[in-house]
Amino acid sequence: MLLVEDLVKNYGSHEALKGISFHLEEGQIVGLLGQNGAGKSTTMNIITGYLSATSGTVKIQGIDLLEQPKKAKKLLGYLPEQPPLYEKMTVREYLQFVGELKGLKKNEAKQEATEVMEKTNLLEREQMLIKHLSKGYKQRVGLAQALVGNPPILILDEPMVGLDPNQIIEIRELIRSLAGKHTIMISSHILSEIETICDHIIILDEGTVVAKNETKRLELEHSNPKQLRLVVKGNKKEIHKILRESELVKRYNLVSEVEPGVYEFQVVSAKEDIRDDLFLLFAQNQMIVYSINVEQLSLEEVFIKLTGKEEEE
Amino acid sequence: MIAIYKRELKAYFTSMQAYIYLALFVCITGVFFSVANIGYGYNDFASYVLSNFYYMIFIYAIAIPILTMRLFAEEKKHKTDQLLLTAPVSVWEIVLGKFLACATIFLIGLAIITVFPIIIAANGELPIANTLSGYIGMILFSFSMIAVGTLISALTEEPVIAVIVSAVFGILTLFSKLLVSLVPEGIVPTFVFCGIIIIAITVLFYFDTKKPLVSAVAFLAGCGITAGLYFWKKEWFMYGLTSSLNWLSLEKRYEEFLNGIVNLSSVVYLLSVTAICLFIATQVIEKRRWR
Structure with missing residues (x-):
């Protein structure tokens, strides 16, 4: 659908992109993540x-x-970081102009403008001048503009930046409603924003792709199988003793008492997967294991791990 | 291209710019018409109104710079150029659409003031050939000035800078005959003149490429060509300076039309200036993508 191969971009002596490659399959919603x-x-x-x-x-x-x-x-719809709006035009005039710019005939452009306004809930504001619209509405006009001509691929650059929480939810819903009909690429530097919409994620850092995968896989891939969460019922002292003396465990520490007599531990194992052995060990000691999980990093933690920095916002 | 042309034309009218321009243009033409044609009773519209120096200053150093300033500078400022450049249209279509919109506004003004020569014709004898050639000259000359303004607008992000630079260019053009008459003839001035041009090109080259070596090579090549020409055609350096400057002068070409002469080489020259400026504007915009 969209294939990007070995993209390099220099601004003078500054290397902004150092050879980026990826591809988007039809119908995917892909998040492009990275710091500013x-x-x-x-x-x-x-x-x-x-x-x-x-x-x-x-x-x-x-x-x-x-x-x-x-x-x-012709196959692309683009919403740049700052929506490219002519402030002195009305919403309808503007969208009709975009239609004609994209090669539609006058009547087609008129019809297309109505259609995208329906999709983006702009019909009630069609006769308003763009400069009188709120930021959320301007963003919607920007998105409507990208949708004109029904391009199969949508490229959205930080579509939620600067919006209030309600507007973010609205735009997110809007984008979600477009899924399936379009292949969409969304950029953001705020993970939580796109984690829920995107099924694939590409992480950029200093002009290189540091990770790309399905959102869920990315979390799993960067998890450490040696770090476990153990929830066990029993006497606190005895549990401590077992963990301390076992050869399976390298380090551990008590996280909390989940409920009376049930404790949660963070365990770092000495070798690969020790879950089975650990279970048997406690069983032999007549203690009940409620759960043993490989500790999963959230996407947020994956991001910080890969880019080596805290998020700015 | 048609979409851009239509939007641009509409923008002139929604921003009041077109109305103000047309009102002023008709009003000022009317003043000159009243004084020269009605007051003094001259029947020649082209030589007494269209070629009046103050009248030309108004059109070419004030009106056209203001009409052209926002063509590209404003797009860049509001980032709407991202819409145009990512749309399925080519850059030359964008440039041409904008140029034609501005030219249309100018032609509308010109059409309105045709009323004045008609008044003369109705009440006396109008030198038709002279008037016609004056109109043709004005159209061609203003087209080249609009193209220059378009180019200047494409070069900068600030409409204010665009208007000032275009106005300065307009004034220099209108004074070019006077300026050329101040240029001394002879070998030394010619060399100085060539030197200034070579240095200017080298500096531009350097700022563009940021490569000292390439700029130095360009400088030496310029010097080499000048020296070569000197040994090959010495007489060019003795008598060529003012005549070539006069040949280049837009004003000189314009004057011929106002005096009733339609010279084919002038027509071609003014049209070429228009085409070249629009072509360079296209290249400037195209090139910005590679930075």
Whole structure:
């Protein structure tokens, strides 16, 4: 659907992208994550043809963006970081203009404008000047603009930035409603924002792809099988003794008393998977194990681990 | 391209710019018409109104710079260029659409003031050939000035800077005959002139590429070509400076039209200036993507 190969972009001597490759399958919703300055906007600007890459190729449904830019751009809808709105036009005028810009005839553009306004709940504001709209509505007009012409691929650059929590939920719902009909790529530097919508995630750091996978796999992949969460019922002292004396356990510490007589421990094992052995060990001592889990990192923790920095926001 | 042309034309009218421009244009033309054609009773509209120096200053150093300033500078400022450049249209279509919208506004003004020569024709004898060639000259000259303004607008992000630079260019163009007459003839001034041009090109080259070696090579190549020309055609350096400057002068070409001469080489020259400026504007925008 969308193939990006070995993309390099230099701004003077600064290397913004250092060889990025990935591809999007039809119908996927992919999150492009990274801190500010990691290269998200640059990547998106190159994919949509606003900037040219220093080297590398972008292919949209097999069409090379450099060789057939017009044909390739027809397949894309783009919402840049700052929505490209003409403030002195009304919502309808603007969307109709975008339709004609994308090669629709006047009547088609009119119809298309009505359709995207329906999808984005803008019909009640169609005659308002864009400069009089609130930020959330402007963002919606930006999204509507990307939808004009029903392009199979949508590229959305930080669609939720600067919106209040209610507006974020609205836009998120809107994007979710588009899933299935479009292949969507969303960039963000706030994980929680896109974790729930995206089924795949690509993490960028300093111009390189540091991870790409399904959202769930990414969490699993970066989990450490040697770190376990153990919940066990029994005498506190005895549990301590067993854990201390066992060769299976390298380190452990008590996390909390979950309920009276039930304790949660964090255990670092001495070798690979010790879950079976640990269970038997407690069983032999007549103690009941409620659960043993491999400790999973949340996406947030994966992100911090990979980029080596705390999030800015 | 048509979508961009239509939007741009509409924007002129929604921002009041077109109304203010047209009102002022008709009003000022009317003043000159009243004084020269009605007051003094001259029947020649082209030589007494269209070629009046103050009238030309108003059009080419004030009106056209204001009409062209926002064409690209504003798009960049509001990031709407992202919409145009990621849409399935090519850059030359964008440039041409904008240029034609501005040219249309100018032509509307020109159409309105045709009322004045008609008044003359109704009440006396209008030198038709002279008036026609004046109109043709004005259209061609203003097209090249609009193209220059478009290019300047594409070069900067600030509409204010665009308007100032275009106005300065307009004034320099209108004074070019006077400026050329101040240039001394001879070998030394010619060399100084060539030197200034070579240095200017080298500096531009350096700022563009940031490569000292390439700029140095360009500088040496410029010097080499100048020296070569000197040994090959010495007479060019003795008498060529003012005549080539005069040949380049837009104003000189314009004057011919106002005096009733439609010279094919001038038509071609003014059209080429228009085309070249629009072409460079396309390249400037195209090139920004590679930075």
